Amino acid sequence: xxxxxxxxxxxxxxxxxxxxxxxxxxxxxxxxxxxxxxxxxxxxxxxxxxxxxxxxxxxxxxxxxxxxxxxxxxxxxxxxxxxxxxxxxxxxxxxxxxxxxxxxxxxxxxxxxxxxxxxxxxxxxxxxxxxxxxxxxxxxxxxxxxxxxxxxxxxxxxxxxxxxxxxxxxxxxxxxxxxxxxxxxxxxxxxxxxxxxxxxxxxxxxxxxxxxx
Amino acid sequence: xxxxxxxxxxxxxxxxxxxxxxxxxxxxxxxxxxxxxxxxxxxxxxxxxxxxxxxxxxxxxxxxxxxxxxxxxxxxxxxxxxxxxxxxxxxxxxxxxxxxxxxxxxxxxxxxxxxxxxxxxxxxxxxxxxxxxxxxxxxxxxxxxxxxxxxxxxxxxxxxxxxxxxxxxxxxxxxxxxxxxxxxxxxxxxxxxxxxxxxxxxxxxxxxxxxxxxxxxxxxxxxxxxxxxxxxxxxxxxxxxxxxxxxxxxxxxxxxxxxxxxxxxxxxxxxxxxxxxxxxxxxxxxxxxxxxxxxxxxxxxxxxxxxxxxxxxxxxxxxxxxxxxxxxxxxxxxxxxxxxxxxxxxxxxxxxxxxxxxxxxxxxxxxxxxxxxxxxxxxxxxxxxxxxxxxxxxxxxxxxxxxxxxxxxxxxxxxxxxxxxxxxxxxxxxxxxxxxxxxxxxxxxxxxxxxxxxxxxxxxxxxxxxxxxxxxxxxxxxxxxxxxxxxxxxxx
Ligand code: SF4
Numbered sequence: 001x002x003x004x005x006x007x008x009x010x011x012x013x014x015x016x017x018x019x020x021x022x023x024x025x026x027x028x029x030x031x032x033x034x035x036x037x038x039x040x041x042x043x044x045x046x047x048x049x050x051x052x053x054x055x056x057x058x059x060x061x062x063x064x065x066x067x068x069x070x071x072x073x074x075x076x077x078x079x080x081x082x083x084x085x086x087x088x089x090x091x092x093x094x095x096x097x098x099x100x101x102x103x104x105x106x107x108x109x110x111x112x113x114x115x116x117x118x119x120x121x122x123x124x125x126x127x128x129x130x131x132x133x134x135x136x137x138x139x140x141x142x143x144x145x146x147x148x149x150x151x152x153x154x155x156x157x158x159x160x161x162x163x164x165x166x167x168x169x170x171x172x173x174x175x176x177x178x179x180x181x182x183x184x185x186x187x188x189x190x191x192x193x194x195x196x197x198x199x200x201x202x203x204x205x206x207x208x209x210x211x212x213x
Numbered sequence: 214x215x216x217x218x219x220x221x222x223x224x225x226x227x228x229x230x231x232x233x234x235x236x237x238x239x240x241x242x243x244x245x246x247x248x249x250x251x252x253x254x255x256x257x258x259x260x261x262x263x264x265x266x267x268x269x270x271x272x273x274x275x276x277x278x279x280x281x282x283x284x285x286x287x288x289x290x291x292x293x294x295x296x297x298x299x300x301x302x303x304x305x306x307x308x309x310x311x312x313x314x315x316x317x318x319x320x321x322x323x324x325x326x327x328x329x330x331x332x333x334x335x336x337x338x339x340x341x342x343x344x345x346x347x348x349x350x351x352x353x354x355x356x357x358x359x360x361x362x363x364x365x366x367x368x369x370x371x372x373x374x375x376x377x378x379x380x381x382x383x384x385x386x387x388x389x390x391x392x393x394x395x396x397x398x399x400x401x402x403x404x405x406x407x408x409x410x411x412x413x414x415x416x417x418x419x420x421x422x423x424x425x426x427x428x429x430x431x432x433x434x435x436x437x438x439x440x441x442x443x444x445x446x447x448x449x450x451x452x453x454x455x456x457x458x459x460x461x462x463x464x465x466x467x468x469x470x471x472x473x474x475x476x477x478x479x480x481x482x483x484x485x486x487x488x489x490x491x492x493x494x495x496x497x498x499x500x501x502x503x504x505x506x507x508x509x510x511x512x513x514x515x516x517x518x519x520x521x522x523x524x525x526x527x528x529x530x531x532x533x534x535x536x537x538x539x540x541x542x543x544x545x546x547x548x549x550x551x552x553x554x555x556x557x558x559x560x561x562x563x564x565x566x567x568x569x570x571x572x573x574x575x576x577x578x579x580x581x582x583x584x585x586x587x588x589x590x591x592x593x594x595x596x597x598x599x600x601x602x603x604x605x606x607x608x609x610x611x612x613x614x615x616x617x618x619x620x621x622x623x624x625x626x627x628x629x630x631x632x633x634x635x636x637x638x639x640x641x642x643x644x645x646x647x648x649x650x651x652x653x654x655x656x657x658x659x660x661x662x663x664x665x666x667x668x669x670x671x672x673x674x675x676x677x678x679x680x681x682x683x684x685x686x687x688x689x690x691x692x693x694x695x696x697x698x699x700x701x702x703x704x705x
Contacts (some may be wrong), residue, residue: 002300003299003300003301003302003306004300006300006302006513006620007284007300007301007302007462007511007513007517008281008284008285008300009620010302010513010517010518010520010521010617010620011280011281011284011462011517011520012281013517013521013617013620014517014518014520014521014526014617015278015279015280015281015520017523018278018279022278022279023275025275025467025468028271028274028275029268029271029272029275029471030267030268030271031268032261032264032267032268033261033264033265033268033474034260034261034264037258037259037260037261052487056486056487056490107501110418111417111418111419111452112418112419115414115418128488130487131487131488132487132488133488138499138502144451144501144502144503145447145450145451145493145502145503146451146452146502146503149444149447149448149451168473168476168477168488169470169473172469172470172472172473172476177431177434177436177469177494177496178294178434178496179496179499180451180493180494180495180496180499180502180503181492181493181494181495182447182491182492182493183488183491183492183493183494184490184491185486185487185488185489185490185491186490187490188442188443188444188490188491189442189443189490190352190353190406190442190443191369191442191484192351192352192353192356192369192370192371193352193371193376193379193402193405193406194240194243194375194376194402195243195244195247195248195369196402198402198403198405198406200406200410201352201406201409201410201442201443201444201445202350202410202413202414202417202443202444202445202447202448203443203444203447203490203491204444
């Protein structure tokens with residue numbers, strides 16, 4: 001007998017007490033919890049996002065279309081970046097004032113090569129105010145998962161208010177499970193040594209979020 | 214289960230050693246109390262917590278009651294998304310499958326993201342026998358692996374080590390495994406983390422094979438979910454060419470939407486954060502992004518035996534948040550190693566004897582490693598009634614009765630006069646003769662007394678069906694005595 005048949009056979013026998021007419025999934029689960037916690041205006045939701053991001057030690061900036069290129073330029077300069085990773089579909093105007101050399105993530109770029117890049121700039125798919133979370137889904141303005149992982153400095157742009165939702169349930173609704181997703185809440189962190197929080201064990205140590213509205 | 218803990222003494226002996234180790238006790242106390250307080254705050258932020266907890270309980274219960282259907286659906290959707298599904302009836306099965314898969318890649322090194330399932334089956338040891346080195350990449354797991362040690366907590370596996378010990382381990386061992394610790398490494402957490410970053414990055418960047426577990430698998434879409442903090446998970450899940458995930462069959466949930474419950478309850482119960490720093494989800498393989506080959510190994514290894522027990526099956530709801538460890542007065546003193554399994558604390562006390570059976574001395578003693586204060590049930594985000602299962606398992610140890618082992622119905626003999634019962638009784642005595650453990654247990658019991666059931670769970674049900682349980686006093690007698698008599702003569 002194959003292991004598959006063995007496991008499925010055991011599951012079947014273990015559930016001898018379950019009757020076939022049990023309540024279907026929708027009825028059995030019931031969802032009495034909230035879709036959103038509290039009542040907020042759009043403005044307040046964006047404000048909460050900024051607060052919660054900062055609470056998790058992301059650095060939050062606000063900008064508009066006109067200011068944006070200069071802000072990106074300043075942030076990259078402040079980090080001392082010489083090379084910056086750019087996903088294929090990033091709006092070119094965001095980078096129009098930036099000095100560092102733009103690097104594209106090509107199939108032939110090895111992780112070792114990407115490890116030499118100082119910063120990365122990406123967009124995002126959605127941002128969750130209640131938890132201070134940004135979700136990337138690999139769209140052209142975000143690139144492959146590895147580019148927001150290897151460099152030490154990640155600048156992530158959230159379009160407000162379009163890309164901001166209040167809660168986790170609202171975010172899941174908008175996301176496509178067929179795409180690989182990365183949910184980011186603050187920079188990489190560990191509390192493994194005597195519960196002292198240390199930022200940046202393996203992922204980017206510095207996360208800067210630009211709320212672009 | 215794994216060979217890792219073979220030869221472990223039964224709980225009372227292991228606990229006695231742990232209680233005598235002041236460093237261990239100090240670290241544990243600090244850790245559990247810190248996380249406990251933070252968790253309460255994180256939970257209080259959500260005013261629908263009890264509804265979320267109830268939804269989580271129901272989703273998991275429903276899935277377990279129709280597990281065959283959801284496993285088949287999962288298999289279909291993972292396959293449709295470009296993955297390959299394998300089934301493993303036990304640890305040997307799983308180890309053989311994974312070893313074979315790694316060998317087919319021609320690699321002799323793999324990077325691993327912390328996974329309890331692979332610890333449970335002793336995968337690293339099995340791989341080593343086949344000449345394959347598995348690198349643990351979670352900082353705490355790295356500390357444990359370099360220190361040739363065992364994890365002692367689900368969430369913070371190296372919680373029993375302090376920074377000085379960690380520095381010494383890094384200095385002495387890193388060179389053996391790869392990039393050595395930097396010259397003059399001190400014991401500040403930032404420097405230690407940096408040393409780990411450099412040591413591991415070298416491995417991530419060249420790794421061709423990654424091995425992971427998963428927190429959830431979605432039947433409807435074939436999506437796997439890994440929740441983590443450091444980014445080592447993202448490294449292992451995205452940089453290698455081949456990804457192998459070993460996941461217990463109980464980790465499946467029906468729908469994408471179900472994640473909205475667990476992604477709210479898990480981080481808050483676990484690290485007491487609104488959300489953990491990183492969550493990764495992937496569905497099969499994606500062109501040009503991440504591994505080109507994905508294998509999912511579905512692991513039974515005692516889970517179907519647990520499923521066959523109508524009282525005990527609720528243990529399979531566990532989402533491994535570790536909240537129950539942090540509130541347990543017995544865990545706090547005994548430490549994780551005393552439980553002799555990768556699953557320590559209250560959940561370990563009910564899960565290990567079910568996965569492995571109660572024949573062994575340690576497993577027979579585990580259901581007694583508790584004061585039944587109920588704090589574990591109260592914090593559990595999927596409402597597992599751990600005390601109920603403990604009482605049920607105690608009955609099984611002492612009275613025997615029908616059970617399922619490796620898929621076969623067996624009749625367990627009563628343990629009377631056997632080593633197992635003696636061990637069990639020693640564990641019970643241990644819990645009740647350690648004034649510290651008992652005192653804390655009673656205080657918690659008093660404080661949570663409104664939540665206590667009016668009837669006894671499990672086998673006591675019939676007895677309490679016609680009687681009310683005596684209400685617990687607002688304050689334990691010991692505390693009242695201490696308060697009103699000034700505590701004179703009360704040994705601390
Ligand atoms: S039993 Fe409940 S509280 Fe304990 S680890 Fe599992 S889910 Fe968390």
